[in-house]
Amino acid sequence: MKKPNxxxxxxxxxxxxxxVPAWSASSAVIGLNNEGVRALSNGxxxxxxxxxxxxxxxxxxxxxxxxxLAIAYNNYGLAKQNAPDQALKLxxxxxxxxPSNRTTKANLEAIIRLMNMDPNSFAxxxxxxxxxxxxNDLEGAQFEYEExxxxxxxxxxxxxxxxxxxxxxxxxxxEAKSSSSTADLPTLTxxxxxxxDYAEYVAKRAKKYWKVSKVxxxxxxxxxxxxxxxxxxxxxxxxxxxxxxxxAESALDSIKKAAPYKPLPPDSPGIVNIRITFKxxx
Numbered sequence: 001m002k003k004p005n006x007x008x009x010x011x012x013x014x015x016x017x018x019x020v021p022a023w024s025a026s027s028a029v030i031g032l033n034n035e036g037v038r039a040l041s042n043g044x045x046x047x048x049x050x051x052x053x054x055x056x057x058x059x060x061x062x063x064x065x066x067x068x069l070a071i072a073y074n075n076y077g078l079a080k081q082n083a084p085d086q087a088l089k090l091x092x093x094x095x096x097x098x099p100s101n102r103t104t105k106a107n108l109e110a111i112i113r114l115m116n117m118d119p120n121s122f123a124x125x126x127x128x129x130x131x132x133x134x135x136n137d138l139e140g141a142q143f144e145y146e147e148x149x150x151x152x153x154x155x156x157x158x159x160x161x162x163x164x165x166x167x168x169x170x171x172x173x174x175e176a177k178s179s180s181s182t183a184d185l186p187t188l189t190x191x192x193x194x195x196x197d198y199a200e201y202v203a204k205r206a207k208k209y210w211k212v213s214k215v216x217x218x219x220x221x222x223x224x225x226x227x228x229x230x231x232x233x234x235x236x237x238x239x240x241x242x243x244x245x246x247x248a249e250s251a252l253d254s255i256k257k258a259a260p261y262k263p264l265p266p267d268s269p270g271i272v273n274i275r276i277t278f279k280x281x282x
Contacts, residue, residue, distance in 0.1 A: 028058060029055045029058045029059045029062050029065070030055075030224070030273065030275075032051050032052070032054050032055035032058070032065070033051070033052065033055045033062070033064055033065045033068060035047075035051045036048045036049075036050075036051030036052040036055065036065070036068055036069075036072065037068065039051060040068065040071065040072050040075065043075075043079070045072055045075060045076035045079060046076075048068075048072040048076075049069065049072050049073065049076065052065045052066075052068050052069035052072060053069065056069065064239075066097055066098075067097075067098065069097055070094045070095075070097035070098040070101065070104070071094075073090045073091070073093040073094035073097070074090070074091065074094040074101070074103065074104045074107060076090050077090035077091045077094065077104075077107060077111070078107065081110075081111065081114070084111050084114050084115050087107075087111050088108070088111050088112075088115075088128070088132075088140070089132075089135070089137050089140060091104055091107055091108040091111060092108070092132060092137055092139050092140030092143060093139060093140075095108065095139070095140075095143050096139030096140075096142075096143070099143070112124065112128060119147075120151065121151070122148050122151040122152040122154070125144050125145075125147045125148035125151065126144070126145070126148045126157060128140075128144045129141045129142075129143075129144030129145045129148060129157075129160075132144055133160075133164060138164055138167055138168045138171065139168065141164045142161065142164050142165060142168060145157050145160055145161040145164065146161065149161065194265035194266075194268070195264075195265060195268060195272065197265075198264060198265055198268075198272075198274075199274045201261070201262070202225060202227065202258075202261055202274050202276065203274075203276045205258045205261060206225070206254045206255045206258040206276055207254065207278075208254075208258065209253070209254040209255075209257040209258045210250060210251070210254040210278065211250060211253075211254070218280055219243045219247050219280050220240065220277065220278070220279050220280070221238075221240060221241060221247050221248050221251040221277070221278040221279075221280070222238075222239040222240035222275055222276070222277055222278075223236060223237070223238060223239065223251050223252060223255055223275070223276050223278070224236070224237045224238075224239050224273050224274070224275055224276075225255050225273070225274045225275075225276060226271060226272070226273055226274075227261055227264065227271065227272055227274065228264075228270065228271045229263060229264045229268065229270050229271065230260075230263050230264075231259075231260045231261040231262050231263045231264065232259070232260050232261075233255065233256065233259035233260065233261070234271060236252060236255050236256060238252065239275065247278065247280045250278075251276075251278040254278075255276065
């Protein structure tokens with residue numbers, strides 16, 4: 001049998017990484033994402049998964065961590081291709097986060113072939129889905145049943161798919177409730193209080209220079225301002241550009257025009273990241 005091809009997801013096109021210290025819960029999320037990026041770059045997939053999952057426990061909507069976690073699962077699956085059952089579960093996890101990722105789909109199909117099955121066979125996809133469900137891999141079961149139904153319509157599999165979706169919704173609801181009650185947020189100290197006040201000062205100063213002639217559509221822009229101990233703007237990066245280009249441009253311009261800022265509070269890190277949110281409402 002011809003050996004199937006596997007594909008690594010290249011992280012260079014998908015990651016946002018800052019190497020400077022963080023001061024707030026949002027920056028803590030960025031910091032965990034950065035640690036995951038470093039682990040992923042070094043091929044330490046278990047640590048990478050751990051860091052990205054920790055970031056998502058703090059902020060379940062942080063899309064960069066979701067994307068990076070999908071990449072980590074995909075590349076971890078490649079490392080486990082000599083243990084197809086384990087690789088299969090990891091590719092399923094990646095597709096649970098990024099269902100349309102063609103690279104991971106191709107890797108999954110390659111693993112199925114390594115298991116002496118045909119990814120284009122209805123019966124084989126159902127077989128893989130049944131085993132995934134038995135192993136409590138609900139994301140995998142859902143994906144496999146959907147792939148089977150793309151090959152052939154079958155009322156029995158449709159019923160099984162709906163049952164899996166119901167189980168998955170219940171589990172995710174339970175996990176979200178557990179996460180919200182146990183996630184460890186940073187403890188405020190005098191030091192972080194001072195930086196929080198400083199961040200508020202930076203945001204207010206930047207918004208004085210925020211010029212918008214006309215709001216075309218409602219959107220939200222997140223910008224990370226990197227400020228050194230003397231108040232100099234060391235860097236500015238777009239974290240979330242929103243859906244309206246002029247909004248992102250005006251947000252970046254306001255932060256640049258507001259610089260320089262006053263020095264950081266005493267005993268602060270030498271340089272900090274501050275996320276500033278700009279909301280545009282039509």
